[in-house]
Amino acid sequence: MGILDKEFSEGNIVIAKTDDLFNWARLSSLWQVGFGLACCAIEMMATSASHYDFDRFGVIPRPSPRQSDIIIISGTVTLKMATRIKRLYEQMPDPKYVISMGSCANCGGPYWEHGYHVLKGVDRVIPVDVYVPGCPPRPEALLEGLMKLQEKVRNESMIKKSA
């Protein structure tokens, strides 16, 4: 990771690259949009509650997209909702990340064939960083998805453009 391994042997000084420091700060306080869609949202709320405690990763629900870093698409995305989700995403400031939670948001899930009202995957309207499989995913799975996202943030650079 590189924040604490270049510590001077004496004194209270740590030397780190700005990338590492800033990324460490960003990945430790990923505020999510206070937003849920379907049954996955129940699991997401369980992840936020005391037993699984999303807050230990610095994730708190922020009731405004303008002050959020991530949006967790937790549930079935209907065509009607997809236009709203796109607007929410556009209202978020950069850098912003998307976790697609559960089969419905990933690919349409059980509605893939006969769901006349369902968008078959939220990646058709906004770019997704992490896909969490499951129907719905257990809180542990969502936590792993978040840790995958943290890994991504950790390896980003302010100078080098990411793909």
Place this chain on the structure above:
Amino acid sequence: MKTSEEILNILKDKFGDSIIELKSDKPIDSFVLAAPLEVDKICMFLRDNSDLQFDSLMNLSGVDDANGEKVKDNKGTETINGGTLSVWYHLESTKLKHKFTLKVSTERAKPEVTSVTEIWKCADWHEREAYDMYGIIFLNHPDLRRILMPYDWEHGYPLRKDYRNPEFYQGMKVPY
């Protein structure tokens, strides 16, 4: 407490030809078939008559009977011509503890039924849903808009048996 046969006889005396028949040969609750443009008057009577007192509309739902002629065009797209769409009314009297099922069938080409929102307020959203899913027009409804599908949905009524999903909606690909 009245049986469907007794209710049928009361309705026959009052409305005559608007009440078509009682069907009790199906493996479901027996139901009465009525004329679609008289259903508001019939329902008002069902609610206000002291022997009936149907104060609760438990459910109102649309059905595509798919009993018309199935036509395939040269692309293999199947459409249904003719036949009927139906609306079912499940009523209950919470005072007299009896239940009653009413059905109206209306032409698929021009599906019009009179609204019962004036009689039971809860019919408002049920009728909007039946309109949204089947395109049944409820005459005299105060606010007949789509309720579930997007307001700008122009690709038909999704629960009709010959419905085809569009390729795109607002630039989003719809099929898998």
